[in-house]
Amino acid sequence: LDSYDAIVVGAGPAGLTAASYLGRFRRRVLVLDGGRPRAAWIPTSHNTPGFPDGVGGPELLNRLRAQAEQYGASIEAGRAGELSRGPAGFEVAFDGMAARAPFVLMATGVIDIRPPLPGIEEAILKSVVRVCPICDAYEAIDKAIAVIGDGPLGVREALFLRTYSPRVTLLHTGKSGLGGGSDTLARAGVETLEVTVSDITLGEAGLTVTGAPSRTFDHLYLALGCELESRLAVAWGARHDDAGKLVVDAHQQTSIDGLYAAGDVVLGLNQIAVAAAEAAIAATAIHNRLRG
Numbered sequence: 001l002d003s004y005d006a007i008v009v010g011a012g013p014a015g016l017t018a019a020s021y022l023g024r025f026r027r028r029v030l031v032l033d034g035g036r037p038r039a040a041w042i043p044t045s046h047n048t049p050g051f052p053d054g055v056g057g058p059e060l061l062n063r064l065r066a067q068a069e070q071y072g073a074s075i076e077a078g079r080a081g082e083l084s085r086g087p088a089g090f091e092v093a094f095d096g097m098a099a100r101a102p103f104v105l106m107a108t109g110v111i112d113i114r115p116p117l118p119g120i121e122e123a124i125l126k127s128v129v130r131v132c133p134i135c136d137a138y139e140a141i142d143k144a145i146a147v148i149g150d151g152p153l154g155v156r157e158a159l160f161l162r163t164y165s166p167r168v169t170l171l172h173t174g175k176s177g178l179g180g181g182s183d184t185l186a187r188a189g190v191e192t193l194e195v196t197v198s199d200i201t202l203g204e205a206g207l208t209v210t211g212a213p214s215r216t217f218d219h220l221y222l223a224l225g226c227e228l229e230s231r232l233a234v235a236w237g238a239r240h241d242d243a244g245k246l247v248v249d250a251h252q253q254t255s256i257d258g259l260y261a262a263g264d265v266v267l268g269l270n271q272i273a274v275a276a277a278e279a280a281i282a283a284t285a286i287h288n289r290l291r292g
């Protein structure tokens with residue numbers, strides 16, 4: 001079993017930033033790269049600090065990876081399947097192998113829930129379909145914006161987008177009604193259409209919603225929530241909210257001693273800047289504990 005000072009689970013912005021910090025603290029760190037991070041879907045990010053002309057998700061990830069490797073991080077492809085505690089700390093099993101370390105950082109992120117629309121992956125990469133108004137609503141100013149939702153999140157995102165455009169429509173797919181949300185939306189000037197997913201057709205530069213009459217929009221924002229990749233920690237009894245987001249202390253430690261978390265998997269704002277900040281805090285806390 002290979003031993004490290006810390007094992008970072010996940011190779012998105014949070015995991016790779018933590019790996020750079022730990023490397024620069026002269027710690028032996030293993031990063032488990034479980035596959036395509038959420039950040040890899042970003043066509044161009046315009047709110048990432050230090051990139052006034054924007055940066056694509058894949059390019060940012062390449063830079064973060066190069067930086068982590070420059071300071072000695074070992075990055076291995078593999079999905080952590082199990083976390084256990086042995087005499088010398090945590091043991092992480094991945095793809096038939098295992099490694100151990102006294103500290104583990106969960107940087108496993110979330111997975112956006114997507115409606116089953118043909119062409120949705122290409123549409124995300126073309127910025128027609130979007131998932132994060134905080135990230136890119138600025139690039140939708142005065143556009144015709146549709147938001148697909150099936151509950152309160154759809155209402156909240158549609159209202160959020162009103163800062164950017166007078167033309168915001170909530171495409172409501174839920175079986176349950178919107179309750180009090182309908183009045184709030186109407187007061188804010190947000191139109192609501194009851195639709196089924198099959199009414200929506202994605203195109204090169206927008207989308208169409210069939211109906212009488214049919215409607216076209218420039219962008220479709222998904223407000224269907226996400227799946228949390230927090231299972232490894234939750235299985236250990238780590239504190240989490242109803243959605244599965246991990247609750248951490250001021251040093252990013254979960255309620256399990258030695259188990260830290262950073263990035264989207266943590267309760268808080270899902271942003272690259274936040275992921276990097278939480279990674280810096282977690283890595284520094286881990287280093288200080290290793291110093292004894």
Ligand SMILES: Cc1cc2nc3c(=O)[nH]c(=O)nc-3n(C[C@H](O)[C@H](O)[C@H](O)COP(=O)(O)OP(=O)(O)OC[C@H]3O[C@@H](n4cnc5c(N)ncnc54)[C@H](O)[C@@H]3O)c2cc1C
Pocket residue numbers: 009010011012013014015032033034035036037038039040041042043044045046047048078079080081107108109110112124130131132135136229232262263264265270271272273275
């Ligand atoms: C289309 C789109 C546009 C966005 N635009 C912006 C933007 O402009 N600005 C901004 O700040 N944010 C943006 N975001 C959000 C941003 O991508 C996330 O906040 C950021 O990626 C979070 O980083 P993370 O490291 O926590 O998670 P991720 O980037 O999701 O990385 C998590 C990694 O952990 C891996 N993993 C999960 N489970 C395991 C396991 N068991 N074992 C090993 N590995 C595992 C995953 O495979 C993944 O590689 C956008 C997101 C999307 C989808």
